[in-house]
Amino acid sequence: MGKVTxxxxxxxxxxxxxxxxxxxxxxxxxxxGDGDVEIPTASPDVPPFRVSAASAELIRxxxxxxxxxxxxxxxxDLTHAWGxxxxxxxxxxxxxxxRPEDRPEDDENFVFVTGGIEAAVxxxxxxxGEKDVVVNGGQMARQCLEAGLLDEVGIALVPVVLxxxxxxxxxxxxxxxxxxxxxAVVEGEGVTHLRxxxxx
Amino acid sequence: MGKVTxxxxxxxxxxxxxxxxxxxxxxxxxxxGDGDVEIPTASPDVPPFRVSAASAELIRxxxxxxxxxxxxxxxxDLTHAWGxxxxxxxxxxxxxxxRPEDRPEDDENFVFVTGGIEAAVxxxxxxxGEKDVVVNGGQMARQCLEAGLLDEVGIALVPVVLxxxxxxxxxxxxxxxxxxxxxAVVEGEGVTHLRxxxxx
Numbered sequence: 001m002g003k004v005t006x007x008x009x010x011x012x013x014x015x016x017x018x019x020x021x022x023x024x025x026x027x028x029x030x031x032x033g034d035g036d037v038e039i040p041t042a043s044p045d046v047p048p049f050r051v052s053a054a055s056a057e058l059i060r061x062x063x064x065x066x067x068x069x070x071x072x073x074x075x076x077d078l079t080h081a082w083g084x085x086x087x088x089x090x091x092x093x094x095x096x097x098x099r100p101e102d103r104p105e106d107d108e109n110f111v112f113v114t115g116g117i118e119a120a121v122x123x124x125x126x127x128x129g130e131k132d133v134v135v136n137g138g139q140m141a142r143q144c145l146e147a148g149l150l151d152e153v154g155i156a157l158v159p160v161v162l163x164x165x166x167x168x169x170x171x172x173x174x175x176x177x178x179x180x181x182x183x184a185v186v187e188g189e190g191v192t193h194l195r196x197x198x199x200x
Numbered sequence: 201m202g203k204v205t206x207x208x209x210x211x212x213x214x215x216x217x218x219x220x221x222x223x224x225x226x227x228x229x230x231x232x233g234d235g236d237v238e239i240p241t242a243s244p245d246v247p248p249f250r251v252s253a254a255s256a257e258l259i260r261x262x263x264x265x266x267x268x269x270x271x272x273x274x275x276x277d278l279t280h281a282w283g284x285x286x287x288x289x290x291x292x293x294x295x296x297x298x299r300p301e302d303r304p305e306d307d308e309n310f311v312f313v314t315g316g317i318e319a320a321v322x323x324x325x326x327x328x329g330e331k332d333v334v335v336n337g338g339q340m341a342r343q344c345l346e347a348g349l350l351d352e353v354g355i356a357l358v359p360v361v362l363x364x365x366x367x368x369x370x371x372x373x374x375x376x377x378x379x380x381x382x383x384a385v386v387e388g389e390g391v392t393h394l395r396x397x398x399x400x
Contacts, residue, residue: 012376013355013396014367015215019376027376155213157357159382159396161368163375167214168361175363176212176219176227182359182392185385192382194392196213196359 001125002132005152006141007062008193009168012158016165017138022078027160031055031191045083055156055188062154063088067128070095070120070135070144076110085109088134091127095120095140117143142169145177150198153179157192201325202332205352206341207262208393209368212358216365217338222278227360231255231391245283255356255388262354263288267328270295270320270335270344276310285309288334291327295320295340317343342369345377345398353379353396356388 010028011017018024032049037056039049051059066088073096086092092110099112106112111127113120121144124133135144144150155168169175179196186193210228211217218224232249237256239249251259266288273296286292292310299312306312311327313320321344324333335344344350355368369375379396386393 013215013353013379014369015213024376027378153213157394159379161372161375161377161379163369163372163377169214169363172361172363175361176224177361177363178227179213179359179361182387185387185392187382187385192385192394194357 002065002067002128002130003151004121004125004133004135004144004149005154006136006150006168007066007132007134007154008059008156009136009141009154010156010158010191011168012160012162012165014161014163015167016162017168018166019162020164024160024162024165027162028158031156031158031188034190035188041087042085042089043082043087044085045080046087052189052191054186055191055193058186058188058193062134065132066090066134067131068093068124068133070117070124070133070140072137072140073097074139075137081110091124093120093124093127117147117149121147121149138166138168138170142172145169145172145198146174152183153196153198155194155196156188157194158190202265202267202328202330203351204321204325204333204335204344204349205354206336206350206368207266207332207334207354208259208356209336209341209354210356210358210391211368212360212362212365214361214363215367216362217368218366219362220364224360224362224365227362228358231356231358231388234390235388241287242285242289243282243287244285245280246287252389252391254386255391255393258386258388258393262334265332266290266334267331268293268324268333270317270324270333270340272337272340273297274339275337281310293320293324293327317347317349321347321349338366338368338370342372345369345372346374350398352383353398355394355396357392357394358390 035051181196184195235251381396384395
């Protein structure tokens with residue numbers, strides 16, 4: 001079984017994964033468009049990324065290792081289901097209170113789980129086989145961490161101070177939490193990739 | 201004239217320089233005591249640091265470049281004036297509303313300025329000559345950044361999530377703010393040193 005990880009979570013220097021009222025994405029995700037190496041995405045709504053060579057190598061490795069995603073319903077709705085397929089080109093498990101009416105059946109693009117974070121991660125692990133499960137979004141990351149399900153935290157730290165917004169582990173009840181590492185540091189352009197292991 | 205910098209500001213992965221109600225310092229400053237290389241301090245109240253070789257090299261370089269400090273009255277009081285001399289062994293400019301009664305005169309250890317952040321930094325620059333001025337504390341860093349006085353931000357990023365407390369640039373009115381870099385990355389043990397340049 002692979003790891004459960006946040007993979008490449010873009011975060012501001014002051015700890016926000018989104019600015020106030022879902023703002024700041026232009027500043028946070030600038031590194032996705034500023035480089036020379038093109039990374040195609042599987043989403044019809046998300047144009048190819050253009051990142052630095054160092055970031056590209058890291059993203060390709062991460063995406064290649066990823067067997068399934070877990071996201072929250074909020075992100076699924078906010079992105080309009082990425083137009084039908086997640087950019088990372090894997091089956092996306094959506095944790096929700098209620099299955100969307102326009103998706104009566106699970107398919108290779110989206111699987112809906114209503115039984116909580118443990119059930120969502122377990123379903124994603126079935127789908128991922130030997131590969132990793134990536135959890136996406138601050139609330140999913142927090143729930144996984146609190147449930148003891150998270151193995152690694154991958155952060156793409158960007159040099160911007162947003163001053164407010166949504167935190168990576170917003171509302172974490174079990175703080176303080178220590179991690180081990182960084183077990184890896186990769187310098188991109190306009191971004192620093194850091195990877196930490198969750199102490200068990 | 202040297203730079204104005206935050207030098208080596210220890211920050212949690214979620215952006216806090218102190219936990220809730222001045223807690224969390226044991227977790228934040230663990231890297232100061234976990235290593236093999238001893239760094240003596242000039243404060244009678246602060247025992248020598250014991251840091252990794254990589255952190256020691258960085259601290260020695262930073263301290264060697266530092267000609268004067270700017271701190272706020274809060275930190276001065278909280279540390280009881282570091283027992284008489286700041287650990288970094290330089291004159292410390294204290295920005296305050298009112299000079300403390302037990303210090304009627306400035307001396308080589310402490311200089312008091314009541315005229316605001318610009319006056320405090322200008323006084324420190326006089327004292328520092330060709331060397332750098334280090335601003336210490338979240339409020340001082342924020343005031344310097346807002347006044348356009350800050351050249352570099354040095355962060356010692358530690359892998360702990362505190363979940364609340366005092367932010368590096370708490371209450372920044374001018375957010376979002378972009379930095380350039382990191383212009384330097386040094387991997388210590390239990391800490392990652394990052395340095396950013398403030399865009400002018």
